[in-house]
Amino acid sequence: MKNKFFLKELNKYQKKIEKEINSFFELKEKEFSNYSIESKQLIQEMKKYSLRPGKRIRPILVLIGFKAIKGKINLKTIKAACTLELLQSYLLIHDDIMDESITRRGKIAFHKIYEQKMIKNKLINPKRFGESTGIIAGDLMHSLAVEILLTSGFNEKILINAVNKLMQINKLTAVGQQLDLILESKTIFSEKDILKVQEFKTAKYTIEGPLLLGAILAGANKKQLKQLSNYAIPIGIAFQIQDDVLGVFGSKKTGKSIASDLIEGKKTLLILKTFEKDSKKHLNDLKFVLGNKKATKNQLEKARKAIIESNALNYSQNLAEKLSIKSINELNKSKFNKKVKQFLTEMNSFLISRMH
Amino acid sequence: MKNKFFLKELNKYQKKIEKEINSFFELKEKEFSNYSIESKQLIQEMKKYSLRPGKRIRPILVLIGFKAIKGKINLKTIKAACTLELLQSYLLIHDDIMDESITRRGKIAFHKIYEQKMIKNKLINPKRFGESTGIIAGDLMHSLAVEILLTSGFNEKILINAVNKLMQINKLTAVGQQLDLILESKTIFSEKDILKVQEFKTAKYTIEGPLLLGAILAGANKKQLKQLSNYAIPIGIAFQIQDDVLGVFGSKKTGKSIASDLIEGKKTLLILKTFEKDSKKHLNDLKFVLGNKKATKNQLEKARKAIIESNALNYSQNLAEKLSIKSINELNKSKFNKKVKQFLTEMNSFLISRMH
Numbered sequence: 001m002k003n004k005f006f007l008k009e010l011n012k013y014q015k016k017i018e019k020e021i022n023s024f025f026e027l028k029e030k031e032f033s034n035y036s037i038e039s040k041q042l043i044q045e046m047k048k049y050s051l052r053p054g055k056r057i058r059p060i061l062v063l064i065g066f067k068a069i070k071g072k073i074n075l076k077t078i079k080a081a082c083t084l085e086l087l088q089s090y091l092l093i094h095d096d097i098m099d100e101s102i103t104r105r106g107k108i109a110f111h112k113i114y115e116q117k118m119i120k121n122k123l124i125n126p127k128r129f130g131e132s133t134g135i136i137a138g139d140l141m142h143s144l145a146v147e148i149l150l151t152s153g154f155n156e157k158i159l160i161n162a163v164n165k166l167m168q169i170n171k172l173t174a175v176g177q178q179l180d181l182i183l184e185s186k187t188i189f190s191e192k193d194i195l196k197v198q199e200f201k202t203a204k205y206t207i208e209g210p211l212l213l214g215a216i217l218a219g220a221n222k223k224q225l226k227q228l229s230n231y232a233i234p235i236g237i238a239f240q241i242q243d244d245v246l247g248v249f250g251s252k253k254t255g256k257s258i259a260s261d262l263i264e265g266k267k268t269l270l271i272l273k274t275f276e277k278d279s280k281k282h283l284n285d286l287k288f289v290l291g292n293k294k295a296t297k298n299q300l301e302k303a304r305k306a307i308i309e310s311n312a313l314n315y316s317q318n319l320a321e322k323l324s325i326k327s328i329n330e331l332n333k334s335k336f337n338k339k340v341k342q343f344l345t346e347m348n349s350f351l352i353s354r355m356h
Numbered sequence: 357m358k359n360k361f362f363l364k365e366l367n368k369y370q371k372k373i374e375k376e377i378n379s380f381f382e383l384k385e386k387e388f389s390n391y392s393i394e395s396k397q398l399i400q401e402m403k404k405y406s407l408r409p410g411k412r413i414r415p416i417l418v419l420i421g422f423k424a425i426k427g428k429i430n431l432k433t434i435k436a437a438c439t440l441e442l443l444q445s446y447l448l449i450h451d452d453i454m455d456e457s458i459t460r461r462g463k464i465a466f467h468k469i470y471e472q473k474m475i476k477n478k479l480i481n482p483k484r485f486g487e488s489t490g491i492i493a494g495d496l497m498h499s500l501a502v503e504i505l506l507t508s509g510f511n512e513k514i515l516i517n518a519v520n521k522l523m524q525i526n527k528l529t530a531v532g533q534q535l536d537l538i539l540e541s542k543t544i545f546s547e548k549d550i551l552k553v554q555e556f557k558t559a560k561y562t563i564e565g566p567l568l569l570g571a572i573l574a575g576a577n578k579k580q581l582k583q584l585s586n587y588a589i590p591i592g593i594a595f596q597i598q599d600d601v602l603g604v605f606g607s608k609k610t611g612k613s614i615a616s617d618l619i620e621g622k623k624t625l626l627i628l629k630t631f632e633k634d635s636k637k638h639l640n641d642l643k644f645v646l647g648n649k650k651a652t653k654n655q656l657e658k659a660r661k662a663i664i665e666s667n668a669l670n671y672s673q674n675l676a677e678k679l680s681i682k683s684i685n686e687l688n689k690s691k692f693n694k695k696v697k698q699f700l701t702e703m704n705s706f707l708i709s710r711m712h
Contacts, residue, residue, distance in 0.1 A: 035531045036552065038538055094495065098488040124541045132454040132537055135491065139450065140530040142498055143523040150520055156512040163519060164506055167499040174496040175388070175395045181488055182394050185480045196392065 006346035013060045013078075020082050021050055024148050045113060046137055046144075050089045052105040058084035058210045064343055065214025068336040069224055080152035080217055083145045083166055084210055090141035091173065097134045098181075110134050142170075154217060161216050169209035176200025183267050194269050195237060202243075203236025230330035231344060238323035239351040241316050244268035248304060249313075259300045265291025269319070273312030282306035324352045362702035369416045369434075376438050377406055380504050401469055402493055402500075406445045408461040414440035414566045420699055421570025424692040425580055436508035436573055439501045439522060440566055446497035447529065453490045454537075466490050498526075510573060517572050525565035532556025539623050550625050551593060558599075559592025586686035587700060594679035595707040597672050600624035604660060605669075615656045621647025625675070629668030638662035680708045 025047035033040040062081035063073050095101070096109040103109060108116070115130025149162055180197045183189055211228045212220075220228075247261030248270055261268060274286050285302040289295040295303075307313050331344055381403035389396040418437035419429050451457070452465040459465060464472070471486025505518055536553045539545055567584045568576075576584075603617030604626055617624060630642050641658040645651040651659075663669050687700055 032531070035528075035556070036535060038534060039531045042534055094491050098484075098491055100484070118541065121541055128454075128456070129537065129541065133534065135450050135454055136530050136533050136537070138495075139498065140527060142495065143526045143530070146502070146519065146523050147527075150516065150523075156516050160506065160512050160515055163502065167502050167506075170499045171496060171503075172391075174492050174499070175391045177492050178394060178398055178489065179392060181485065181492070185474060185477055185485065200391070 003346045003350045005342055006350055009343055010055065010057075010060060013063055014056045016078050017056045017059045017082060017085060018051060020079050021085060021148075022047070024079075024082065024144075024151075025050070028144065042133075042137060042140070045110070046089070046141060049093070049110055050086060050141075052107060054085075054088075054105060056085060058088055058206060061207065061210035062214035062217070064340060065211035065216075065220075065228060066218045067214075068211070068228065068334075068340045069215050069218035069220045071337055076153040077214070077217060080149050080154060080162065081214065083149040083152075083162075084169075084213065086141055086145035086148060087166070087170065090138045090145060093134050093138040093141065095177075097131050097138075098177075110137060158217060158219065162213060165209070165213050165216050169205065169213070172200050172209070173205045176202075176205065186267075189267060189272065191269065191272060194267065194272060198237045198240040199233065202240040203233045207236035207239070208232035224334075227330065227334040227336075231327050231334070233327075234323040234330070235327035235348050235351060238320040238327070241269055241320040241323075242352045244270055245313065245316055245320075248307065259289075259295075259304070262289050262300060262303055263291070263293055263295060269316045270307050270312050273315045274307050274310045277310045277312065279310075282310055320352050324348055359702045359706045361698055362706055365699055366411065366413075366416060369419055370412045372434050373412045373415045373438060373441060374407060376435050377441060377504075378403070380435075380438065380500075380507075381406070384500065398489075398493060398496075401466070402445070402497060405449070405466055406442060406497075408463060410441075410444075410461060412441060414444055414562060417563065417566035418570035418573070420696060421567035421572075421576075421584060422574045423570075424567070424584065424690075424696045425571050425574035425576045427693055432509040433570070433573060436505050436510060436518065437570065439505040439508075440525075440569065442497055442501035442504055443522070443526065446494045446501060449490050449494040449497065451533075453487050453494075454533075466493060514573060514575065518569060521565070521569050521572050525561065525569070528556050528565070529561045532558075532561065542623075545623060545628065547625065547628060550623065550628060554593045554596040555589065558596040559589045563592035563595070564588035580690075583686065583690040583692075587683050587690070589683075590679040590686070591683035591704050591707060594676040594683070597625055597676040597679075598708045600626055601669065601672055601676075604663065615645075615651075615660070618645050618656060618659055619647070619649055619651060625672045626663050626668050629671045630663050630666045633666045633668065635666075638666055676708050680704055 025043065028043050029040060029047070032043040059078075059081035062084055063077060066073050066077045066081075092104055093110040096104055097111050101109050102112055111130040111134030113130070114133035115126045118124060118126040118129045146163060146166065149166060150159060152159075154162065176197055176199075179193070180201055183193055183197055186193070208229050211232050212225055215225055215228055244261060244266070247266065247268070248259055250259065271286070271290070275283065283306070285299075285306045289299050289303040292299075328345060328348055331341060331348075334341075336344075381399065384399050385396060385403070388399040415437035418440055419433060422429050422433045422437075448460055449466040452460055453467050457465050458468055467486040467490030469486070470489035471482045474480060474482040474485045502519060502522065505522060506515060508515075510518065532553055532555075535549070536557055539549055539553055542549070564585050567588050568581055571581055571584055600617060600622070603622065603624070604615055606615065627642070627646070631639065639662070641655075641662045645655050645659040648655075683704055684701060687697060687704075690697075692700075
């Protein structure tokens, strides 16, 4: 298997990250039990939520960014890296409220936990209660993300730079989310619109931000930061394009349900390119299923055929491939150590080949 | 007028605070115009929202906390103090979503701005779009609150302490909000429940947190921080009790509409004490109007009479008075400079005497 080293490293670090998240929340449980029973329970739910199974890709990329500069990581770095897992928890809690999602990581969405707790209470609106508790829990998790970073043990100068970076990551993710929300409301949209959302919501948030945060913790210079960005942005966009392909054509490996993006009416490069190039017949086949929760298997199959025959699938996959190669070329120009390069090279191929 | 010095100082600092908030957002406008037109527009709305007329009591208390330790404030302190006005903006935006409020500071609530922008667009649910944009804008404002503090110009050690304090303020406010949400859902509640919400949501958030943040920026020692807390907590709770009185009996000065808390069914000390002590007839008069938007003037008058005759009004006002005196006694034990003591003494009387 060609991604063996990447997967082994991922597995090794996941456990370390989860251990530190667990320890942090144990301290918080003690702190919050001083406030009230309900506050303690909220923290316990937030802990369980943050420890639901996940790839921990963002904190692990913090470690890799650190290793790229300093060669070796230490406990301080693992603690600091957890900040991005808590940031992710807070964003997921708020996202699921915005999207009215009911599940997350195989269990119910955070706000739904509190909705269900109130369902028998006639005094209040359980949906509103659940969403309100979710908004509060997300805001609280946002603070805890900063706190876990501040208590990691780095010196003050590095911490200030790191908090600044964390706030920038949060800011740019908000920019991406707003653009995505607007994209959903548009009937006419361009490739530029789509790629911008992918750059902010995926490339910057999931790949570049974490690597740079790790590098900043290691005291990287501007040139080193630039090299990491040059690797991160193209592969980040390529990953999102590939993810959108999986959202229509499915994947046995990830268990992503076939055609889910079609039914949700998600505006992806695949859809745009089909709209741009397709014949009238194919266009109608696609339009029929977009955002249509009642579309049949046969109708979805026709839509997929339209995407293939219009060359939109090819276009998307070629673009992803091109961006992936660009990313590797940039990485090869750098002088990062061998193991970091191996990890990032294998991750690159892993991120765009999840279909096969 | 016995609060003349307090009001004069308030007025003087309000302008300075607003000037710095304005400058900060001008920089952000430039930054966000690099991302997209929509991001720039979002920042512009956030700027206008943050600059809507307000007392700016929290940032001003940061200045007073600083002065208590160092005697004089400087531009750095004014910049850093703005963090609490942005924190307030973010919390108000999220609060209004949770409470489904439609107005704020004399204009429409933040999420309603975006709901209205989408009202003609049939592709999406305008209410959901407005609330989603509000959640994102609040999250973004949260980051900007940290950013304005980090760019204030203080040294790294002080900044780390200050960011820690800011996160603690945010954390304890979330605790208070959750407890308030739960209080709303309870049929049986105690004086302790109510006072705890008042401590976290008002005393800590509005009075203690700001004073301590200012003192931390000035490098205060533990004893000094404790003295400020001893002043802040009792007057903070007293202020909230008095505010709840105004919510039922109204105030010409603040323009708070008479009986608004009754119609909203807000669970205050007044209500609890009436329930505890009142005769059956009076109890029914009160129960009838609680949370009843259709209650007539006459019915509201009867409920107010029940609150007075059950002695609940007296009880609440006496408790507020006692806490206010306790707060002043604590202040007089301290060695803060004369002007700081004068400001805090006048503020104390201002906060609990807004009715007269």
